[in-house]
Amino acid sequence: ADQIRVAIAGYGNLGRGVESAVAQNPDMQLVGVFSRRDPASVTLLDSNVPVYPMADIEQYQNEVDVMILCGGSKTDLPEQGPYLAQFFNTVDSFDTHAKVNEHHAALDEPARKSGKVALLSVGWDPGMFSLNRMFGETILPEGETYTFWGKGLSQGHSDAVRRVSGVKKGVQYTLPSEEAIARVRNGEQPELSTREKHVRECFVVLEDGADEEAVRNAIVTMPDYFEPFDTTVNFIDEATFAAEHSAMPHGGFVIRSGETGTQSKQTMEYSLALGSNPEFTASVLVAYARAVHKMASSGDVGAKTVFDVPPGLLSPKSPAQLRKDLL
Ligand SMILES: NC(=O)C1=CN([C@@H]2O[C@H](COP(=O)(O)OP(=O)(O)OC[C@H]3O[C@@H](n4cnc5c(N)ncnc54)[C@H](OP(=O)(O)O)[C@@H]3O)[C@@H](O)[C@H]2O)C=CC1
Numbered sequence: 267a268d269q270i271r272v273a274i275a276g277y278g279n280l281g282r283g284v285e286s287a288v289a290q291n292p293d294m295q296l297v298g299v300f301s302r303r304d305p306a307s308v309t310l311l312d313s314n315v316p317v318y319p320m321a322d323i324e325q326y327q328n329e330v331d332v333m334i335l336c337g338g339s340k341t342d343l344p345e346q347g348p349y350l351a352q353f354f355n356t357v358d359s360f361d362t363h364a365k366v367n368e369h370h371a372a373l374d375e376p377a378r379k380s381g382k383v384a385l386l387s388v389g390w391d392p393g394m395f396s397l398n399r400m401f402g403e404t405i406l407p408e409g410e411t412y413t414f415w416g417k418g419l420s421q422g423h424s425d426a427v428r429r430v431s432g433v434k435k436g437v438q439y440t441l442p443s444e445e446a447i448a449r450v451r452n453g454e455q456p457e458l459s460t461r462e463k464h465v466r467e468c469f470v471v472l473e474d475g476a477d478e479e480a481v482r483n484a485i486v487t488m489p490d491y492f493e494p495f496d497t498t499v500n501f502i503d504e505a506t507f508a509a510e511h512s513a514m515p516h517g518g519f520v521i522r523s524g525e526t527g528t529q530s531k532q533t534m535e536y537s538l539a540l541g542s543n544p545e546f547t548a549s550v551l552v553a554y555a556r557a558v559h560k561m562a563s564s565g566d567v568g569a570k571t572v573f574d575v576p577p578g579l580l581s582p583k584s585p586a587q588l589r590k591d592l593l
């Protein structure tokens with residue numbers, strides 16, 4: 267069968283992850299990478315894949331089955347998503363939780379007009395964790411659901427830090443409260459505020475002449491991303507940053523703690539331990555790109571979330587082969 271032709275819009279951590287994830291899926295072909303930077307300045311993992319200017323992307327609509335959007339959620343995807351949904355079937359990793367419905371609406375209109383599918387908020391949270399939170403509250407309607415992340419590097423929060431004026435380099439680590447986890451794990455079903463579950467720790471290299479207090483304040487008061495949390499900001503030099511903050515591990519778990527009929531205690535849990543947050547997220551994006559291609563090919567249109575995707579479509583296996591894997 268013909269390979270699914272995918273392309274990457276935006277080449278950062280996620281873009282590199284998609285490039286390597288496509289290479290692990292023989293039914294897919296990476297036809298190109300689109301960047302806002304000068305293509306000559308963008309070095310890919312695979313030198314045989316062309317880099318094109320983002321400005322020319324419309325010209326490639328007949329060469330690409332699914333465009334995988336790897337821009338940042340804070341400012342890139344809200345602009346690139348609706349624009350690209352006019353020309354391509356798309357998948358993005360949009361993770362500004364407070365604005366997901368707004369993004370869904372902003373994608374749905376152009377996608378329906380162009381007869382395309384625009385799948386948003388794919389990854390692990392949102393994405394795989396979203397599915398597992400839904401399974402938990404649906405299967406165990408009497409109970410509580412908890413999500414814990416880290417300790418690890420949040421790419422969405424790191425991207426948001428990097429967008430603050432005066433920040434040259436930045437990362438954000440999410441640290442879960444071990445006490446909160448212990449209370450959940452022994453079935454207390456505690457009421458936990460956002461602040462009681464995680465703290466956020468940033469490491470920043472300042473642009474020359476930038477003001478520490480102004481940058482710290484812009485980060486810790488940032489709505490949605492940092493304001494609801496206790497956040498610390500550490501200012502370090504570039505050498506320390508390169509030596510100590512280049513890896514991007516992360517992970518976490520969703521747990522549903524509930525009761526059934528005879529008051530039996532039931533617990534459902536889904537956990538991830540990620541050596542590379544971006545490479546795992548990219549692997550989820552690529553699997554869902556396969557599903558988007560199938561949905562679009564069967565005439566489906568408009569904005570979708572992972573809740574709208576039949577799980578079997580993710581697989582390169584035929585329905586008959588999947589049935590054989592049922593048990
Ligand atoms: N749903 C989920 O579970 C997850 C979602 N995410 C989302 O993925 C988003 C992207 O994360 P990530 O890839 O780490 O973000 P990056 O900061 O690495 O990249 C974002 C954009 O910045 C530009 N860029 C990258 N490197 C450079 C550079 N050296 N100089 C100038 N511009 C650069 C690229 O655009 P261009 O090539 O056009 O310049 C790129 O698309 C996050 O904002 C987060 O919201 C991430 C992980 C999990």
Ligand SMILES: N[C@@H](C[C@H]1CC(C(=O)O)=NO1)C(=O)O
Pocket residue numbers: 361390391392415416418419420421422423439440516543
């Ligand atoms: N979207 C997150 C993925 C997880 C990690 C996270 C956090 O640490 O706050 N929230 O969701 C990311 O960008 O890494």
